[in-house]
Amino acid sequence: xxxxxxxxxxxxxxxxxxxxxxxxxxxxxxxxxxxxxxxxxxxxxxxxxxxxxxxxxxxxxxxxxxxxxxxxxxxxxxxxxxxxxxxxxxxxxxxxxxxxxxxxxxxxxxxxxxxxxxxxxxxxxxxxxxxxxxxxxxxxxxxxxxxxx
Amino acid sequence: xxxxxxxxxxxxxxxxxxxxxxxxxxxxxxxxxxxxxxxxxxxxxxxxxxxxxxxxxxxxxxxxxxxxxxxxxxxxxxxxxxxxxxxxxxxxxxxxxxxxxxxxxxxxxxxxxxxxxxxxxxxxxxxxxxxxxxxxxxxxxxxxxxxxxxxxxxxxxxxxxxxxxxxxxxxxxxxxxxxxxxxxxxxxxxxxxxxxxxxxxxxxxxxxxxxxxxxxxxxxxxxxxxxxxxxxxxxxxxxxxxxxxxxxxxxxxxxxxxxxxxxxxxxxxxxxxxxxxxxxxxxxxxxxxxxxxxxxxxxxxxxxxxxxxxxxxxxxxxxxxxxxxxxxxxxxxxxxxxxxxxxxx
Numbered sequence: 001x002x003x004x005x006x007x008x009x010x011x012x013x014x015x016x017x018x019x020x021x022x023x024x025x026x027x028x029x030x031x032x033x034x035x036x037x038x039x040x041x042x043x044x045x046x047x048x049x050x051x052x053x054x055x056x057x058x059x060x061x062x063x064x065x066x067x068x069x070x071x072x073x074x075x076x077x078x079x080x081x082x083x084x085x086x087x088x089x090x091x092x093x094x095x096x097x098x099x100x101x102x103x104x105x106x107x108x109x110x111x112x113x114x115x116x117x118x119x120x121x122x123x124x125x126x127x128x129x130x131x132x133x134x135x136x137x138x139x140x141x142x143x144x145x146x147x148x149x
Numbered sequence: 150x151x152x153x154x155x156x157x158x159x160x161x162x163x164x165x166x167x168x169x170x171x172x173x174x175x176x177x178x179x180x181x182x183x184x185x186x187x188x189x190x191x192x193x194x195x196x197x198x199x200x201x202x203x204x205x206x207x208x209x210x211x212x213x214x215x216x217x218x219x220x221x222x223x224x225x226x227x228x229x230x231x232x233x234x235x236x237x238x239x240x241x242x243x244x245x246x247x248x249x250x251x252x253x254x255x256x257x258x259x260x261x262x263x264x265x266x267x268x269x270x271x272x273x274x275x276x277x278x279x280x281x282x283x284x285x286x287x288x289x290x291x292x293x294x295x296x297x298x299x300x301x302x303x304x305x306x307x308x309x310x311x312x313x314x315x316x317x318x319x320x321x322x323x324x325x326x327x328x329x330x331x332x333x334x335x336x337x338x339x340x341x342x343x344x345x346x347x348x349x350x351x352x353x354x355x356x357x358x359x360x361x362x363x364x365x366x367x368x369x370x371x372x373x374x375x376x377x378x379x380x381x382x383x384x385x386x387x388x389x390x391x392x393x394x395x396x397x398x399x400x401x402x403x404x405x406x407x408x409x410x411x412x413x414x415x416x417x418x419x420x421x422x423x424x425x426x427x428x429x430x431x432x433x434x435x436x437x438x439x440x441x442x443x444x445x446x447x448x449x450x451x452x453x454x455x456x457x458x459x460x461x462x463x464x465x466x467x468x469x470x471x472x473x474x475x476x477x478x479x480x481x482x483x484x485x486x487x488x489x490x491x492x493x494x
Contacts, residue, residue, distance in 0.1 A: 033463070043470055096333075103337040106341070108338075109341070122476075133474070141474075144403075
């Protein structure tokens with residue numbers, strides 16, 4: 001077991017120091033570099049949190065959410081896919097490829113439950129990625145989407 | 150590249166003098182300009198024999214080029230064609246294909262004073278107050294550019310003009326995704342929608358290829374020049390219009406569809422006044438989805454330069470993090486288009 005602080009806390013602290021102490025002392029051109037570093041750190045912090053939640057879920061025996069959704073879309077069993085591909089991430093990669101091919105071939109074109117399920121899936125997966133990489137823009141787009149509902 | 154080094158200085162001074170039509174000059178300043186993940190820009194200040202000073206920008210491709218970006222000699226030809234069509238651009242000065250001068254081909258254009266970074270412009274109240282006028286001007290420039298249409302003489306080095314701009318680009322994006330290391334179901338959904346709703350082939354014009362406020366120089370609230378022509382290509386007239394309006398380029402003012410500076414309608418007004426064409430709202434919506442999808446794919450290509458291309462640039466790595474933003478925007482725009490809702494604010 002590692003000693004404190006854990007990775008996310010350590011990085012958050014590094015990011016705060018960068019923004020509060022280092023950035024103001026930098027010249028204009030170097031500031032944009034420092035802001036990019038801060039941005040990269042915040043994404044890594046968010047990813048550590050996501051990975052930690054996934055790990056906890058896996059420890060409790062909860063199936064990977066993305067894998068479950070993909071398997072449902074493709075009419076397969078998540079557990080069987082995990083078994084066949086030697087782990088959840090390999091299974092997600094494999095099923096994503098199949099899903100992409102089916103979307104391209106028009107298999108999800110007809111309006112109906114399957115089409116709607118796909119829409120929910122791609123929105124969900126994309127929102128989850130954006131929640132890590134740019135939560136501010138995620139909120140912007142979500143607000144805009146709801147505006148005319 | 151050490152442009153300021155002694156070995157480079159002498160041949161460069163000779164070249165600049167020749168380009169400016171003087172027997173000799175002394176470069177009193179050689180400094181890299183900020184910005185540009187694809188091209189390197191340097192400002193050169195030349196002291197002329199009569200002691201006057203002339204500032205030019207030297208532009209050259211980076212060592213690792215981007216697919217579809219034009220080499221310096223070709224970008225120079227596009228810059229000249231745009232200038233001849235009446236588009237406000239920095240005056241093209243000279244092109245150098247001889248690698249003996251600085252080690253790579255480059256071209257020179259006049260330095261244009263002003264600001265082009267949108268996040269800086271957005272902090273200038275006077276610029277924001279003039280936002281719609283600026284956009285109108287930008288629309289006029291685009292209209293002038295689009296007077297350049299494919300023919301045998303015009304820019305022969307460009308990839309042949311597409312017959313069907315949308316469908317051909319969709320096929321290219323899919324071909325790229327097939328070579329990518331993992332699948333992108335959200336982009337596939339957008340591409341499928343674009344394929345099923347593709348408009349019939351329309352006129353083909355010269356596109357800037359990266360048409361956005363970040364490539365417009367604004368000096369004291371007045372737009373003065375359009376920059377960065379290395380991604381020029383033949384395409385649909387709506388491509389550049391939609392690109393300029395993408396959320397990604399609106400920065401702190403996502404509510405202002407016209408590049409974060411003003412109303413999209415102001416951009417369209419200038420464009421319409423020059424081309425005499427009105428924009429079909431459905432087509433605009435189609436190309437909005439198209440732009441976001443294309444940018445999502447381009448961002449994958451950019452980050453591939455970082456991951457497998459060996460170009461260790463944090464800027465490129467962060468572009469890759471933007472993919473999800475364009476994906477979600479494209480999905481949301483499709484959702485809205487399908488619901489027949491008005492296209493944004």
